[in-house]
Amino acid sequence: MPTFSLPSLENIREAHTAIQPFIHRTPVMSSSAINIMAGCSIFFKCENLQKVGAFKARGAANAVRKLSDSQKLKGVATHSSGNHAAALARAAQVAGIPAYIVMPKTAPEIKKAAVASYGGEIIECEPTQQAREEMLGKVVEKTGATFIHPYDFMDVIEGQATAALELIEDVEGLDVIITPVGGGGLLAGTLLTAGYMNPSLEVYAGEPQGADDAFRSLQTGERQPSLKPNTIADGLLTSLGEINFAIIQGRIKEIITVSDEEIKAAMKLILERMKIVIEPSSAVPLAAILKEKETFAGKNVGVILTGGNVDLGI
């Protein structure tokens, strides 16, 4: 167990104020058709409409603003082929500092183009976890840049915690919040905010059956590795982080696992009924609600739609 001190509500509010110029206060949307199907009132926090198309803009902006002046001079680095890569590149660009992003050679061109469009320097590597970590180590050694972990890092968690802050401020009378869980940055941040602002608010997570390491970790009480994860929810393939697990344990109400078919059906529902573009990971909480309707029946349920970066094949 790592030692760390948790951000207070005051810290989270301070982070929110500090990053506000660089992020959107995203809208909360509802669909009466989906509410009827689900048997509860769902308030969707649209982080798919966030800068860079994902909540990751929050954590990256917060991590960058907390760097010391000498750290800022040398910039930031990470390895990621997903939303954190683009979010960190943008946060660095806004702050006027370098960003070094290690990406597997095989990453889709559209992901590389996004990082490049924010001025991030891309360093390619072989598409294995080991190659990514080794290359990152070399980059950090050479440049002196600060490694910003995508989720297992308190400043990032503190930033992600601001999404639930806005949701709780904007929707009166929430009974439940549900988020997806991958590495656990958003979920940990949401648990902290909810616990401070309204201790009776229950927090759930949805997780793909094909990448259910967080579910198994809670069951066994020990952090379980994510072995050969396989799901269309490509943002949730990562393993639950160490400090994320420590925060989640004992605070979360339940993790509900869902199949790829259930994720696809929920995604279709959101595209067709709400006319907004979400990536498959964002559909996981609605899939969980529709699977366990009795748990949420009649309640006011906040759902964080995490991102909208998906290739719809148009």
Added chain:
Amino acid sequence: MPTFSLPSLENIREAHTAIQPFIHRTPVMSSSAINIMAGCSIFFKCENLQKVGAFKARGAANAVRKLSDSQKLKGVATHSSGNHAAALARAAQVAGIPAYIVMPKTAPEIKKAAVASYGGEIIECEPTQQAREEMLGKVVEKTGATFIHPYDFMDVIEGQATAALELIEDVEGLDVIITPVGGGGLLAGTLLTAGYMNPSLEVYAGEPQGADDAFRSLQTGERQPSLKPNTIADGLLTSLGEINFAIIQGRIKEIITVSDEEIKAAMKLILERMKIVIEPSSAVPLAAILKEKETFAGKNVGVILTGGNVDLGI
């Protein structure tokens, strides 16, 4: 040339107030990335987020509210396989009156399901224009229902005119508005509202090259039939209406035609950058702006995104 009297601005405002309980005041969205590409500032009026997923909810609601009490008793009828069908069924349901919707046998199940979900009675016919009109005649004769034309009808045009009313109220300093043109209901309504509210506001339309009857009608000064229209913008296959043409002529600045490839590229841009779902017809104005950049350079351009009912194949 038909004789008709145009609605005044006061009429349009009255329509707006009357239908307000039954429609959304849709948001106006912008994308800095798209603005950079286009070289102008675009304000997207999101009628894809309107009730039934299209601006057609406005015209249908207005036509139904203007029925006499004796007409209301017998209900409304139309032939359509598109957004007007669902919009009229919903407007009738809200008013508690019957709606008879003639649809081709071959209409997609999802379109029939939408009409049925609003309580519309579907009467199937062969998939030809003649069969549709004949069946509609029979239905009207049998039921006494009032035929609500999808666009060539002043009460419908007056309803569609309320979209531009909201856009002009919500965005200060617009120089231009551009809409797609199919039958011409939205375009005619937009021209009326813009002309009343700000005579210096220029109105353009975008039209698919594969269904360019409105473009040809303006060129020749006579309404041209839509012969074998063929475009992915399936909401724009219909022929320009008679009173629509009369309103458009002399008021519109220009119709810009675009290819299906240009429509697809604009649609992809909106899905990827704005994370909202639009149907291909909605992408036609952006395609026109990107095609004739010099026309719009540096201007504040309002775009009406007409609808979001599309099967993305998820």
